[in-house]
Every structure is written in C-alpha cells, then in structure tokens.
Amino acid sequence: MPMKANKIEPQSQTRKQKKDTPWILHIFxxxxxxxxxxxxxxxxxxxxxxxxxxxxxxxxxxxxxxxxxxxxxxxxxxxxxxxxxxxxxxxxxxxxxxxxxxxxxxxxxxxxxxxxxxxxxxxxxxxxxxxxxxxxxxxxxxxxxxxxxxxxxxxxxxxxxxxxxxxxKDRWLTVGLSLQVFAPYIHLSSIAMMVILSWPLAFYLIHLEGEARIRRYQMTCNERKRNKRCNVLTKLRALQVAIGLPFFLILLCLYLLPLGNFSPCVQEKNKLAPKPDFFGHRGAPMLGPENTIMSFEKAVEHGAYGLESDVHISYDHVPFLMHDSDLRRTTNIKEVLPDASLTHPSLFDWDFLSTLNAGKWFSHAPIKPFFGMKPLSKADRERAGNQKIPKLTELLELAQKEKKFVIFDLNGPAPNHSLRALYVRHVVSIILDSQIEQHLIFWLPNFEREYVKKKAPGFQQVGRLLPVERLTKENITRINADYKNLFYNGMREYRAANISINLYLVNEPWLFSLAWCSRIPSVTTDNIQVLNEMTQPSYFMTPKYYLLVWILMDILSAVFIVAIFYFHWWKESKQEKFLKSTSIHTGTLFFAVTPSQ
Known part of the structure; x- marks a missing residue:
C-alpha cells in the first residue's frame, strides 16, 4: 500500500502544478x-x-x-x-x-x-x-x-x-522635397530609434568588456598563453571600437543636426504667407468626371480660383475639352464605335462627339479613377452618368458667370486636319467671340504668342519654367511650372523679377503645405475638396517650439542611453563577481585536495 501511495502522490502533485500553471505557459x-x-x-x-x-x-x-x-x-x-x-x-x-x-x-x-x-x-x-x-x-x-x-x-x-x-529621375526630386517637410520629424524619430538600438548595442559592448576583463584576469593565472590572450584582448577592443564609435558619431550628428537643418515649414506664424489659390485640374476630378461641366461646377463650389482644362479641335473646327489623345478612357467610344477607339479626337465631327457619354466611366465603373475616392451621392452619381463632352465655349460661359480664371493646354490636331497650321488663331477667335473678359484668360500655349498678344492684349500671358531674362523680354509675369523642377531651379530669381508662380500638380497635403510655406501664390490640384479645408500647413511648427522639442529630446535620449549602458554594466558586473568567486572557490578546493593525493 505505501508503494502505491508513493506512486500516486507525485502524480497528484504534478496535476496540481499543471492546474496552477497559467494556460499561456502551456502553449508559449x-x-x-x-x-x-x-x-x-x-x-x-x-x-x-x-x-x-x-x-x-x-x-x-x-x-x-x-x-x-x-x-x-x-x-x-x-x-x-x-x-x-x-x-x-x-x-x-x-x-x-x-x-x-x-x-x-x-x-x-x-x-x-x-x-x-x-x-x-x-x-x-x-x-x-x-x-x-x-x-x-x-x-x-x-x-x-x-x-x-x-x-x-x-x-x-x-x-x-x-x-x-x-x-x-523626377521621383528622387519628390523624395528630396518630402525630406524638406518631414526633416524635423525624421530627425526626432531617428533619435528615438537610436535609443532603441542602444539596448542591444550596450548589451553587446558591455558583454565584450566583461569578456575582456575575465580574460585579463585569467592571464595572471596562466602566463604560458599570455601572447595568445593579448591578441584576443586586442581583437575584443577593436571590435568594441568598430561597433561603438560609429553609433556615438551618428548620435552626435543627430544631436547637432538642427544647427544645419532647414525646413520651410519651420517658421514664425506671422511670416506665413497667405494660403495658395487653387486651379481645379480638369475641374474637380474626384467629385465629377474630368473635363465635364459637372466637374468644373464642383470646383467652383469648393472655392476654385481658376479652372484648368485641355482643348482639342474637332474635324469640323469645334474646340472641345478632352485630355487624352484618344477617347477610350473617358467616353463610351468602345461601345459605340469600337474600331475607332484609338483614333485621334480631332478626326471626329462634333455631331458624333456630342453623342458620346463622358460620365459613366466615372460613376458606374467598378474601379474609380482615384484610389480612396469617396463614394458619390445618389444624385451626383445620376448626374455624373449623364455628362457629355463639353465645348470650350461652355467652360468660358461658366468662367464668365462665376468670374473664374481659365487656363488650358491646347493640343494640336492630327497631321491631316484642315486647321493643322491655323488652330491657335481659330481658338483665339472662338474665345474673343464668347465675350468673356480677356483678363480671365491665362494664355499658356507657346505657339504664336506674338499673334495672341496683338489679337487679344488682355489675355494674361503664362510661361513655362524658362530663364528669367527670356520671361522678362516676352513680358510674361506668371509661370506654370512642375513642382519638382521649380524647387530645385530656385524661386528667388522669379520672385525678384515679380513673376508669379503656379505649381502643378499638387494633390498631397504635405506637398501643398510645402508650397504654402514656400510662399507659392497658386497651385493646380485634383484634390481641391481636401486642400480647401486646410486652415494651416501640415507639419508646421515655430522655431521656438522645434528648439524646445529638440533640446528636450536630446536630454531625454542621453539620459535613457546612459541608463541603459549603466544597467547592462551593473548586470555584467554581478555576473563577473559571481564567476570570480566561483573560480576562487574552485582554486582553493583544488589546492586543498592536492596534498592528500
């Protein structure tokens, strides 16, 4: 019976231990x-x-x-x-x-x-x-x-x-611009990352230091391998320097980085320029089908300063609004005339173009034109599905009614078009016949600019990113520039010459914030409904606030790093004392046993 009791008792204790052990330890x-x-x-x-x-x-x-x-x-x-x-x-x-x-x-x-x-x-x-x-x-x-x-x-x-x-290559320019905006935040995040990295680094460096001290202590006990152990000690020291020195140099650079850091979004509030005006790029293409009257009306509703579009000329000389060099993407040409879907838009008569639907691709397509675009209301979806290709004159009527500026790219017709050599003059005459106030037209095309100046002296001439001398010679006081190229070509020369700047295409809030902090007067955007709601630039901070955060972050990170190194040093010291006491005890025991042998 006692034998059975002895067998059963441990089993009951084991079951009790398993029962008392948290369930997570059974799995992990x-x-x-x-x-x-x-x-x-x-x-x-x-x-x-x-x-x-x-x-x-x-x-x-x-x-x-x-x-x-x-x-x-x-x-x-x-x-x-x-x-x-x-x-x-x-x-x-x-x-x-x-x-x-x-x-x-x-x-x-x-x-x-x-x-x-x-x-x-x-x-x-x-x-x-x-x-x-x-x-x-x-x-x-x-x-x-x-x-x-x-x-x-x-x-x-x-x-x-x-x-x-x-x-x-321009992608690298975009990255460089983003670093201008996010530089203060990347700087502070990098310091935080260095604090996190200091934990394994301190563990490894202190471990190497402890190993070096143990080997130095063992050298006094065994002089025969002195040279070999000295080589090992040298390697350990070299490894410590190779790992620790770059870390502390990088940390020092991060501590001093704000002294040479420049971000346009770090400035005093009273020096912040007014919010840039908006040109609706093809209207408001996230709220309505691009280059349709609905899209332009949505842009006006959201406070557009001007309306941007693209103009083609039909085979029977009617200027109309279309961006692409064919009709596949923004019309139902594949359903109506599939064999002509790749034909240049200028080779169709206006009677045919006016029958095409220019909105269902936007309202009823399973894949929307912009990722993350908000769903349309029922009324807007129905309205968008009924949109047609508009004439240029329809856009001019809307701009005159709402007192909005108009800027457009003028696309040349196909080579066998009857207006191939005269399309600029024809469009100018159409604009003048529309009775729109001339100052509302921002004339962007470079072709026959001298003719346009004589025929329509009230048009505001807009140039590309050209040298200041040429712009001054041609009496151009406004430029329309790709944001990537302008920031790297410099803006001071244009400002000194009183040349106003419009940037395209600015959709992201961080990029709009950079333009705002850089005192850009206007931008062309697809995302007018979001940018219009911004009351101040994103990632904006005053120099005093940044200085306070910088100093505070440097002090806290230095305290944490010193504390981490001290903790690992204290932990390693305890282990080293334990090993020394163990080795001394073993040595004493050895000498006590040797005489009896």
Whole structure:
C-alpha cells in the first residue's frame, strides 16, 4: 500500500502544478519560441537541443559570406518602399501611363506599393529572426529557399532602381522635397530609434568588456598563453571600437543636426504667407468626371480660383475639352464605335462627339479613377452618368458667370486636319467671340504668342519654367511650372523679377503645405475638396517650439542611453563577481585536495 501511495502522490502533485500553471505557459514557452524562430529562419521545425555557438563563431563561413546579401536586400527594399510612398502625389499619373500602354485602368501604383511592401516585410522578418537567433546564441543557418528569394529580391530591387535612375529621375526630386517637410520629424524619430538600438548595442559592448576583463584576469593565472590572450584582448577592443564609435558619431550628428537643418515649414506664424489659390485640374476630378461641366461646377463650389482644362479641335473646327489623345478612357467610344477607339479626337465631327457619354466611366465603373475616392451621392452619381463632352465655349460661359480664371493646354490636331497650321488663331477667335473678359484668360500655349498678344492684349500671358531674362523680354509675369523642377531651379530669381508662380500638380497635403510655406501664390490640384479645408500647413511648427522639442529630446535620449549602458554594466558586473568567486572557490578546493593525493 505505501508503494502505491508513493506512486500516486507525485502524480497528484504534478496535476496540481499543471492546474496552477497559467494556460499561456502551456502553449508559449522558451523552447516553443526558439523552435519557431529556427523554423522560420532555417525551415527546421523539429524540437531539438540546438548547439550554442562559441564567441566569434556564430555561423559557418558560407553563412557569414551570405549575411551581407540579406542586409543589402533589406536596405534596397526599404529604400524602394520609402521612395514609392513619398511619390504618392504621382500615383494617378503612373496609373494613366500604364493605361496608355495596356488599355486597362487599374490602381497599378497601389499594386506596386503592396509588392514592394511585401519585399521589405520579408527581408525585415529574416533580419529580425537572424538577430533573435544571435541573441539566443544559436548558430545561424539560412535555408536555401530563403537564400534564393533574397537574391531574387536584390535582382528585382536592382531592376526598379535602374528604372528610377533611367526613366523616373523626377521621383528622387519628390523624395528630396518630402525630406524638406518631414526633416524635423525624421530627425526626432531617428533619435528615438537610436535609443532603441542602444539596448542591444550596450548589451553587446558591455558583454565584450566583461569578456575582456575575465580574460585579463585569467592571464595572471596562466602566463604560458599570455601572447595568445593579448591578441584576443586586442581583437575584443577593436571590435568594441568598430561597433561603438560609429553609433556615438551618428548620435552626435543627430544631436547637432538642427544647427544645419532647414525646413520651410519651420517658421514664425506671422511670416506665413497667405494660403495658395487653387486651379481645379480638369475641374474637380474626384467629385465629377474630368473635363465635364459637372466637374468644373464642383470646383467652383469648393472655392476654385481658376479652372484648368485641355482643348482639342474637332474635324469640323469645334474646340472641345478632352485630355487624352484618344477617347477610350473617358467616353463610351468602345461601345459605340469600337474600331475607332484609338483614333485621334480631332478626326471626329462634333455631331458624333456630342453623342458620346463622358460620365459613366466615372460613376458606374467598378474601379474609380482615384484610389480612396469617396463614394458619390445618389444624385451626383445620376448626374455624373449623364455628362457629355463639353465645348470650350461652355467652360468660358461658366468662367464668365462665376468670374473664374481659365487656363488650358491646347493640343494640336492630327497631321491631316484642315486647321493643322491655323488652330491657335481659330481658338483665339472662338474665345474673343464668347465675350468673356480677356483678363480671365491665362494664355499658356507657346505657339504664336506674338499673334495672341496683338489679337487679344488682355489675355494674361503664362510661361513655362524658362530663364528669367527670356520671361522678362516676352513680358510674361506668371509661370506654370512642375513642382519638382521649380524647387530645385530656385524661386528667388522669379520672385525678384515679380513673376508669379503656379505649381502643378499638387494633390498631397504635405506637398501643398510645402508650397504654402514656400510662399507659392497658386497651385493646380485634383484634390481641391481636401486642400480647401486646410486652415494651416501640415507639419508646421515655430522655431521656438522645434528648439524646445529638440533640446528636450536630446536630454531625454542621453539620459535613457546612459541608463541603459549603466544597467547592462551593473548586470555584467554581478555576473563577473559571481564567476570570480566561483573560480576562487574552485582554486582553493583544488589546492586543498592536492596534498592528500
């Protein structure tokens, strides 16, 4: 009976312990954690006792040679994601370019963003898993599938970088502009990141220091290996310098960075310029079908200063509003006359063009023209579905009624068009016949500008991004410039010559904030309904506020970093004292036992 009791008692105690143990410890424990990260990194999912590596031997030579490729793939993928996120102002233009080549409208920009995000997340995960394995002291072994995918990521990223440097160089200009706006926030975030990185860095540096001291202590006990241990000590010191010195140099640079940092959005409130005026780009294309009367009326409702459009001339000499070089995207030409869907718009008579529907592609299509566009109300959806291609004269009537300025790109007709050589003069005569006040016309086309000045002296001449001397010579007091090029060509010369600036195409609030803080008078935008609601620039702060946050962040980060290093030093000192006491006890025991032998 006692035997049975002895067998049953431990079982009951074990059951009681299991019952008292929290349920989460039954599922998640250290062995489960280690097995998971090993499985994800090395694709070895069997639970086994992993071999701990010795100092300086974290993995094989092959793994050490491949690990830089993982770091390179991580850096390339993250940089690509950053560039594409900062290029969000250009997403609609990118989708349009893909449509021109494929004939299929889709949010290709979002697809590309998602793909690049997956690459960055994958490489980041592998990098974090590798760091966790090193933290656990487990030898690294990256599975060949991961190695293959990492090399593929490098090839894909290299391809995209080649495209960026070859065909999309202006994307780098956009990134540079975004850094002007976000520079103070990136600076403060970088300091916070350095504080986080100081934890593993302090652990590693203090660990190296402790190991160096232990080896120096052991040198007095074993003089025969003195030279060898001195070499090891030198390597440990060199490793400490190689890791710690760059960290503290970067931290010092971050502490002093605001001394040379310039952001237009850091300025006094009383020096902030008035809010820029808006030109509705093809109207308000997020609220109504572009280049339709509904779209222009929506722009007027949201406070547009002027209306921007694109003009083509029909085969029977009627100027009408259309952006593309064919009718596929914004009309139902594929349903009405599919074989002529790629025909230039100037080769159709107005009688045919006026029958086409120019709104259902916007109101009834499953894929909207802008990502994240708000759904239309029932009334607006019905109204948009009934829109037609408008004449230029209809836009002029609306502008005269609402006292809005009009600016447009004038597209030349097809080569065999009867007005190929006279289309500019014809459009000028149409505008003059409409009886619109001449000062409401911002004349943008460069063709036959001298004729336009003589025929319509009241038109406000608008130039491109040309040298100030040429603009002054041609008596042009306003320019219409791509925002990417203007900021890098300088604005002081144009301001000194009293030349007003209109930037296109400005859709993102951060970019509009940059234009506002840079004292730009007006912008052309698709996103008038959002930008019109802004009461002050985003990411705006006064110099005193930024100075206060900067000093406070520097002090707090320095205190945290010192505290982190002190904590790891204190922890390592306790372990070192314990090891020394253990070694002394072992040595005393050894000398006490030796005489008896």
């Amino acid at each position: 424990n250290h062995k489960c954690f280690v097995t998971t990260i090993i499985g994800c990194y090395s694709c070895h999912w069997k639970i086994r006792q992993e071999k701990k590596f010795k100092h300086g031997q974290c993995c094989s030579l092959r793994e050490r040679l491949f690990y830089p490729y993982l770091v390179i793939s991580f850096c390339m993928s993250v940089l690509l994601v950053f560039v594409w996120v900062e290029s969000s102002n250009e997403y609609n233009g990118f989708d349009w370019v893909i449509f021109i080549g494929t004939g299929l409208w889709f949010f290709w920009s979002i697809v590309l963003l998602s793909f690049l995000g997956i690459l960055a997340a994958y490489t980041s995960l592998l990098l974090v898993l590798g760091i966790l394995l090193l933290w656990e002291g487990i030898e690294l072994y990256l599975h060949w599938c991961h190695k293959t995918l990492i090399l593929l990521v490098i090839v894909i990223c290299s391809f995209f970088f080649w495209i960026l440097f070859t065909y999309w």
